[in-house]
Every structure is written in C-alpha cells, then in structure tokens.
Amino acid sequence: MKNLFPILLMLIIMVNASAHGGKNHEHANIFENLQGNNKAAILMVHFGTTHDDTRALTIDALNKKAQAEFPGVELREAYTARIVIKRLGERGIIKQKPQDVLAQLKKEGYTHILIQPSIIIDGVEMESLQKDVVEVQSQFKEIRIGDPLLYSPEDYEKLIDVLTKNIDSETAYIWVGHGTYDSNTAQYAMLDYMLKARGHTNCFVGTIEGYPSFDDMHQQLKASRLKKVVLVPLMFVAGEHAKNDIAEDWKNDLEKEGYSVEVKMEGLGQNPEVQDLYISHLKFKSAHRKIGIIEKKAIYEVTGEKME
Template sequence: MTKKAILAVSFGTTFPKTREKTIGATERALKKAFPAYDVFRAFTSRIVRARVAKNEGQVFDDPATALDRLSNQGYGEVIVQSFYIIPGIEYGQLKQVVNTYQSKFKKLKLSQPLLDTFDDFQMLTYFMEKQSASLPAGEAILWMGHGTAHSSFTTYACLDHMLAGTKSYVGAVESYPDITDELTRLKHAQIKKVYLQPLMMVAGNHAHNDMASDNPHSWKSIVDANNIDAQPRLKGLGEYPEIQQLFIEKLSKLI
C-alpha cells in the first residue's frame, strides 16, 4: 500500500499560542478529514524556523527538507497543502520547490492558496461579511492583510471592493489599500468604533506589532488618533472552522 502524506506549508510564526490555535488547528482538521494521510508541517521562513529553534527548542523543516524526509521515509503520494492566503511571492517559491521534487514521488501535488478562483473570493467575503453583520450602526471590522510587492496585491483591493456596503473593510500593511485609504472610507461611513482583525492565517508579528500595539505607527494608534475607537482582536483566520473547511475543500479536489 502506498504511504500517503499531507505536507502543510505556511510562512510560520514565532508566537506559540497562535501557532497551535491556527496552523495546528487546521492541520488537525485536515487529519480528521483525511485519515488515510499522515500530516506533516513545514515553514518557509528561515527567520521563523531559526527563532523557534533557539527560543523553544523545536525544529521545523523547510519545504525542501520536508519533501526529502518524506521521500526517504517511503511516502509515494504527497499533497502539499498551502496555508497561504494569496498566490504571491512565497507561493511562487513553494511551487518551484514542488516542481523540482516531482521525480521523487509517484504522486506529488500542490494545492492552491485560499484565494485563487472567483468562488474563493465569494466564499471568503461571505465569511467576512458574516463576522460583522450583527454589529450595531457605527461599528465595523477592519481586516489587516499582509500586502505584497507581487501583482497579487490586487487581492486586497478586490476583497475591499466586494465588501462595499457591508460592515467589513480590508487594508494591507505592505501594499494597497493602506490604513490611510481605509480611514477615509471609515470616516465616510461614520464609523465610531472599529474592530481590527488580521486577514492572515496567524495572529503573529504583524497582528501584535503593526496592528494591535501602542506603537505610534500601529493601526490601533493611527485609528485612535483619528477619533475612532480601535479594538484589536488577535485571532488568525486559521482559528475559524469555516476557513479550515475552505482548505479541506481545496484538498478534496486534489485527492
């Protein structure tokens, strides 16, 4: 019988609690949905892997090392499950790694990131709208995306546009639309209180420092300075069963 594995790949995080609430929870959901497959983990960030090894004594593989290990352990079928939100630079690099290892397995496939097709966008915006639907007038959720220099930076603006007329807004830390753009929209909608949430798999460094901290350049500080009450919520997308299910559905199509 062919040994089968799912390799769950993400950027990773140095925050242990959110790691298990998001990445770990999604991995457990995959294992439950696909019991015939062993589930393994890989992080693409060298810095994250180094810091986790130093501070926690845990060693996580990069994708290439993980695929070498799986090949040596006799796995014939491997599905690489990307936990990325957009098909950006990191996803492109992962795709290159997977392509170089095709000859080592009978079957090696890579799933798409969370947002790939129009249906993906529709399902995610439905989820986001649902999170803010019960908020009273004058309150909203501002989702913080990572942003990218890749052409897929348009993902965030597309989500923001698709959510027009709802109580959910989308900005990005490192690209468009930024916090200034979203402040203009929040003020126009006469929002007095906004909940800040990461539009990222984990509530890691960006969520803690760029979103929720008292640093004068954080989104919380900037929003507060514009007379809007900012309430950070440190909950990564991976904590939500609905998001875990979206990854499961992507994996189902490959399997």
C-alpha cells in the same frame, strides 16, 4: 492516423472529465491511483509563527483537522519562514522547510504527495512553494498543491460569508493583511471590492505592505462617517504583524483620528469555518488533477474544443 486515435480518445475523455471536476481540472483521485509499493502522504505547509498560543489555535488545529479528514494517510508539516524555523530551533522546537520534509518523504518511500498551504493569497509564498516542488517533482510519481485560501471568485465569496457573520452595520470592520509590493496586492483590493459589491459598505481591507495602504483604507473609512472600529488580522496567525503593526501602530493611528478602536486579536486560522475552507481545497485537490496550459493547448489542437 492509427497512432492518433488513442491520443484523441484520451483528450476527449479529459475534456469531458474536466467539465465535472472544476475548471482546468479532471477527476483523478490521488489515493485510488496507488499501485504496488506506492505510498501517499499529505504535507501541510505554513509560513509559521514563534508565538505558541496562536500556533496551537491555528497551525496545529488545521493539521489535526486535515488528519481527521484523511485518517489513514501519513501527515507531515513544514514551515516556509526561515527566521521562524531558526528562532524556534533555538528554543528546541524543530520545524523543517518544505524541501527537507519532501526529501525525508522520498527517503521513506513515499511516491504521491498532496500539499496544502495555509497561505491567504496566491502571491510570493505560493510562488516559492511551487519552485520548491518543481525542484523535486521528478523524484515522485505525483505531487499536487492545493490552492491558497483566496484563489477563485467563489473562494472570496465563501470567505466574505464567514467574515461578515453577525457584524454590526454601525461599526466599521477593517481586515488588515500583510500585503505585497507586486501585482499580487490586487487580490486584497478584489476582496475589498467584493465586500462592497455584497452590500457591506462598513467593511474595509488594508495592508501593512502594499495596496490598499492605511491611507487608502482611511479615505474610505472617513467617507463612511463611522467612528467605532474593529481591527481584524487578515492573516492565518495573529503573530508579530498582528501584535505589533495592527494592535499597536494601526490602532494608535486611528485613535489619534478620533476613532474608538477594538482589536480582535485572532488569526483567520482560529476560525473553524476558515479551517474548513482550507480542508475543502485539500479534498478537491485529492480528487482532481490540474490540467496545465500545455495539455489544454494540445486538447484544443486535436479536438478544436477550447477549455475555459
């Protein structure tokens, strides 16, 4: 019983703190916890692109905004797409994988790492990043990963507010995501559903590889009876998929069906308000530590208080 008291006290503090730090989180500023020779760094993780024009407007712009938000903190970047790293390397542009950058940070004495990905949904890219982190987590005192653009329902609402600014009710807006063939594709359907629930019946979501497919989207589009269409990439950068699949394939297929089609060749990452949404995730994660399911169960077992 004597040994149980400090544990009980700690768990109660965690419960109370999480109520003010967002669901499943407790207040814990990663920079305030640095002691002695501890060093913190921010790692921005991107899928990457071989297109210099969109890279400058999206990836580089987000990196600069993150550095401006944390001016005294070392900032690095990593790319997850091996083919992009290879093609850029052939042009003399060196980009590294997350594992390589983390290894370098470890060698340079960094102990606390704050990672923010420019990923859209919580899918295979996030899963891959989390696996990379698990492999090296024991080498650092702490590593935190910020959420992708779309994670909580509030994230969807905030993005919808940005996407639907100044839209024309007589025009159909179609946001086209990359998509995935596993259950994570439901997140695209969630965005489509929430757009309609917010009254944006002229807004549609489709994916190149997943659900909703082009045909799924087209059924809704036909029912709307709108004939003027704007295609917009639901991607961080307007790269290969945007320039080939959206600006060519989707545009041509819709024009064959009699639609007047405009393509907005702009990645989400070009929008300063979308960049700010990523920065808000980074700032939140810098000030809060996620309480894992094992910790939550331990809290419930001792206190009887279930954490939502």
